[in-house]
Amino acid sequence: MNLDYWMWDSAQLPGYQKCVDAFEEKHPDINVRITQYGFDDYWSKLTASFVAEAGPDVFTNHVAKYPEFVRRDVLLPLKSLEATSGFDPNEFQDGLAELWQGPDGKQYGMPKDFDTVGLFYNKEMLRKAGMTTEDLEGLTWNPRNGGTFEDVLAHLTIDQNGVRGDEPGFDPNNVKVYGLASAGSGGYDGQTQWSWLAGATGWRFNDEKTWGSEYNYDDPRFQRTIKWYFSLVDKGYLPPFEKVGAEPNASQQLASGKAAIAADGSWMIRIYEAMKGMDLGIAKVPSGPVGHPVSMYNGLADSISAQTEHPEDAARLVDFLGSDQCQVIIGKEGVVFPARPAGTKAAIETFESQGIDPSAFTELVDNKHTMLFPVTDHGATVDSIMQPVMDEIYIGTRDPSSLTKVNKRINNLFE
Structure with a gap:
C-alpha cells in the first residue's frame, strides 16, 4: 500500500527520507513516496490536486494556509483517527500545537518544527x-x-x-x-x-x-x-x-x-x-x-488530507513524523528546530558541534519572548x-x- 507525502523544503528532504525509512521498517506493508516542490509551486499544485481529488495523503502545512483548507473540508482532525487519537499538545514546544487548533477546537496539524x-x-x-x-x-x-x-x-x-x-x-x-x-x-x-x-x-x-x-x-x-x-x-x-x-x-x-x-x-x-x-x-x-x-x-505541521483512501495509515505516518524518534532524526540534520523538545535539543547540539551558536533563535522560545504568526480566515x-x-x-x-x-x-x- 502506498502513501504520498508532500513537502516544499529541499533542505529537509534528506532528513525526512530517513524518517520515512524508519517508519517503513516499523510498517513494512506501507510504502511512503515523498514529493518535494518549490514553495510557490507547492501551493498551486496542492490546491489543484485537491480540486481534482488527487492530492497527497499527508502534506506539510502552513498556518497561513490551513484555515482555508479547513473551510473546504479537505483536512481530517487528528483525534478523529485512532493512530493520532492520543495527541497531546503538551509534548511540543509551548504554543505550537495551539496554532493548529481550529475554532471548533479540533487539531488539524501535527507540529513538526518552529522558527524565530x-x-x-x-x-x-x-x-x-x-x-x-x-x-x-x-x-x-x-x-x-x-x-x-x-x-x-x-x-x-x-x-x-x-x-x-x-x-x-x-x-x-x-x-x-x-x-x-x-x-x-x-x-x-x-x-x-x-x-x-x-x-x-x-x-x-x-x-x-x-x-x-x-x-x-x-x-x-x-x-x-x-x-x-x-x-x-x-x-x-x-x-x-x-x-x-x-x-x-x-x-x-x-x-x-x-x-x-x-x-x-x-x-x-x-x-x-x-x-x-x-x-x-x-x-x-x-x-x-x-x-x-x-x-x-511560527510552526509548520503535517496534515492529513480528507481525500486520502487510507486515513488510518496516513495517521500512523503523521503520528511517527511527530514522534521523538523522527524529530530527533530531523534535529540531528541541523536544518531546522523540531517542535518536540528532544528534537530541539538534538538540533542545538548539531549546530554547536559545527561551530554555530543557535541561541539567538532558541532563547526567544525558552524565555517566551515571542508573538504568534497571524492565523485567520x-x-x-x-x-x-x-x-x-x-x-x-x-x-x-x-x-x-x-x-x-x-x-x-x-x-x-x-x-
Missing part, C-alpha cells in the same frame, strides 16, 4: 568598522530614534566615497554597503522584515486567539514602527525598493557584501552558513520598548490587500497613517 528571527552578520565587516561581536549584544531599539540598533546600522553603512553613515559628509543617495539588507516590504505579516520590531512595542496582529478576526494595523505602535523602519531608506541604511525589486534576497545581499546585517529566519541558518568567504555571526534581535526582544513564532485576501499597500509605503508614495483605513477594510471581511 535573528540577525545574521558578516564579522569581517564588523572588524573593518572597528567593532566586535560584543557590540551586537544587548542592542536596544525604539521607534523614536532607533536606539543603539540604528546607531549600529548607521556605522556599518558606507557610501561610495567610503564615508560611513554616522560620519560627516555621508551621502545616503549613493550607498555601497547598506547597514541592513532588504527582504521587501513584508506584506501582511512582515515576518523577517518588521514583525520583530513591532512586536517589541507590545503590538500584536490580533488577539492571538485561534483564527482571531480583528487585525490591529491601526494601532499607533504599529504605524510608528513602520514609519521608522522605512525611514531607513531615506537615511541610506536600507536599500530602496527600486534597487532590490519585488523579490529581494537578503542572504544574497549579505553574501555579496552589499549589506552588513540581514534579519532572517532560523530556517535560513544553513543558507547563510554555506556562504563562501564569509565569517558568519548571528545575534539576537534588539530589545524594544517592552524591555526585551520579541520574535514572530481570509488570509489570502488580507495579504492581497496589504502587499501593495506596504510596497507603496516602502517606495515612499504612501504614509503609514493610511493603514488605519486599510485596517478597517480588512476587518470588514470578518463581518
